[in-house]
Amino acid sequence: MARRVAVVAGGHSKFGKRYDATMRELTAEAYKPIYDEGITQDKIDATVLSYAASQFSGQGAGSALMADYIGLQGKPHLRVESACATGTASLRAAWGMVSAGLYDVMLVLGVEQMNRVSTATATEYMSRAGDMRWEYPYGISFPAFYALMASRYMSEYNMPHDILAKIAVKSHHYGAQNPKAHLPKEVSFEEANNAISICSPLNLYDCSLITDGAAGVVIAAEDRVKEFTDRPMWIKGIGAGASEMKIQDRPSLTTIPGAKYAAKAAYKMAGLEPKDMDMAQVHDCFTIAELIAYEDCGFAEPGKGPEMVENKENYHDGRIPVNCDGGLKSKGHPLGATGISMTYEVMKQMRGEAENASRQIDDVKHGLVHNVGQSGQFVNVFIYERGW
Amino acid sequence: MAERKELYLGYTTDKAMTPFMQDFLENLDEDRLMKSVCTSCSAEYLPPRQHCQKCLSEAKLTEMTESEATLYSYVVVNFAPETLSSKGVYIVAIGEFPSGLKLTAHITNFATMSGPPEVGMPLKLKFAKEADGKMITYRWLV
Incomplete structure (x- = not known):
């Protein structure tokens, strides 16, 4: 019988153009708050330490470097790669190991250092x-x-670009209140549109940022959780999906098939429904991706995502608050760190610890993380439950 | 076709060319776009693949007889990856043939258009070669 697993602690580096740090220093920055909470190296059985693209740093065997730098010599580690879904793929792998009883306590940490190359090279x-x-x-x-x-969504549903611009305005509104964000500034609708x-x-404000950063969480088996916290965030549901490699082969471009599948599987495992979610962190690498995520996660019917935007249901005081940390759009998108950063944010919101009251979501009992790799080839959806 | 054709931006091939891809390119050189058809279950693939996705049997190159399609979706790339950054603006389009097969290629005559592309507009398949004949490709014309 699988053991229940909870997230018991988290840490997050400042996201941005971090010319003052490389992946090793960013790793330390994300682990330090966890260490300061008392989860020292000796309490960690094993780790998953991941980054999406070794081209950025040129470093091989990066998880060994990361483990060594933060004093985890001798602790088993591995790297998982699933493009931009690397963070939650790492968490899914670690959950499996803890749930099965191989380890009791694991550190899962994602990092990416992207700004040591030009934007054109990063795009390349x-x-x-x-393919x-x-x-x-x-x-x-x-x-x-x-x-x-x-293009396809706008044509099928006759949607103007305005909707996408409104998503960007929301993301920057919340990013401006998040001290960890890469681009913490408000933008007007006119600027965004x-x-x-x-x-x-897609224009500049529809695109997420090329960001350096790291985030980490510690997960523990149910019988060990109390050693670390009285506020555990239980991993209640996990779903994973995949979409066709070539985008032209997808049956539809107004949905990410793997995301829809992953969300359904996560809800089923959790025994919950979209209406039970109090918040969501979705993979808004582009504004259109956030819009499609509303529908793939079941928060809106197909083609009805724009109504959620128009009605501001995606704001912190709305029906289903989405990305009230600024999202990939304003907080930033260091590929391998993103899924863990999303997880960290759900924990923070559940604990009522958002830095500004104006981005704190009220009474979060259940939160969803939706993390997409590349254009949907990898998708992980996690559902969390407040454990206190 | 004596020498291999290198394909980079807008030119289909890959560096690790296989006999299957060489065959595809030789046909393309003679203005034939090839799909592949599974020798076991008759599944069709465009662009072609050597192994059937369904039953892993061999898929044989077979000439496409369709040359007219409709625009399924498109993107106007204003900011390109580094390798293409000297190429200026280009349009990538997914065209859908009446059979349902799709093909991703550049629309190269967009300067003749009065406005942005529109999903559903007709596309015509066109073959193209570089002057030295070493690079060949297929494109969409509007």
Whole structure:
């Protein structure tokens, strides 16, 4: 019988253009708050220490470097890679090990150092997560994949770009209140709607940021949880899905099939429904991705996501608050750290510890994390339950 | 086709070319776009693949007879990956043939268009070669 597993602690580096740090220092920055809570190296049985793309740093065997740097010599470690879903893929792997009884206490930490190369080079690296034979040669960059979804969504549902701009305005509104955010500034609707085009129909403010950062959480088996906290966040449901490698082969571009599957599986395992969620952290690598996530996670019917935006149901005091930490859009998107950062934010919201009351969601009992790799080839959905 | 054709931006091939891809390119060189058809279950693939996704049997290259499609989706790339950053603006389009098969390629005559592409608009398949004949590709025309 699988053991119940809870998130018992978390740490988060400042996200941004971190020219003062590389992946090793960022790793330490994310682990330090956890250490300060008393979860010292000797209490950790094993780790999953991950980053999405070794091209950025050129470092091989990176998990060994990370483990060594934070004093975890001799502790088993491994790296998991699932593009931008690397963080939650690491957590899924660690959950399996703790749940099965292999280890009791694990540190799961994701990091990415992306700003030591130019934006064009970073775009190049990320585009190589498309099919290298049939997509990459056509210059389908990371934003281009999502622009293909946006064009189709806008056409099928006759949606103006305004909706996407309103999502960007929300993200920046909350990012401006998050001291860990990469770009903590408000943007107006006019700025967001009329910004320079990157991959039309997506403009600058539709795109997430190229960010350096790290985030970590500690998970523990149920009989060990009390040693670490009286406020555990139980992992109640996990769903994982996958979509076709080539975007042209997807049956639809107005949904991410793997995300829909992952969400359903997570709800089923948790015995909960979309209406039971008090908040969600969704993978808004682009504004269109957030919109599609509303529908894939069951918060809106297909084609009805724009109504959620218009009615501001996605704000911290709305029906289903989404990304009230600024999301990938404003908080930033260090690929391998993102899924763990989302998890950290749910824990923070459940504990009522958001830095500003104006982004604190009231009484979070259940929270959802939706983390997508590349354009949907990997998806993990986690559902968490407050344990106090 | 004596020498291998290198494909980079907008030109289909890959560096680790296989005999199957070489065959695909030789046909393309003669203005034939090839899909592949599974020798066991008849599943069709475009772009072609050597192994059937369903039963892993061999899939044989077979000429596409369709050349007209409709625009399924598109992106106007204003900010390109590094390798293409000298190419200026380009449009990547997914075209859907009447058979339901789809193909991703560039729309290269967009300067003739009066406005942005529209999903559902007609596309025509076009073959193209670089002047030295070493690089070949397929494109969409509007």
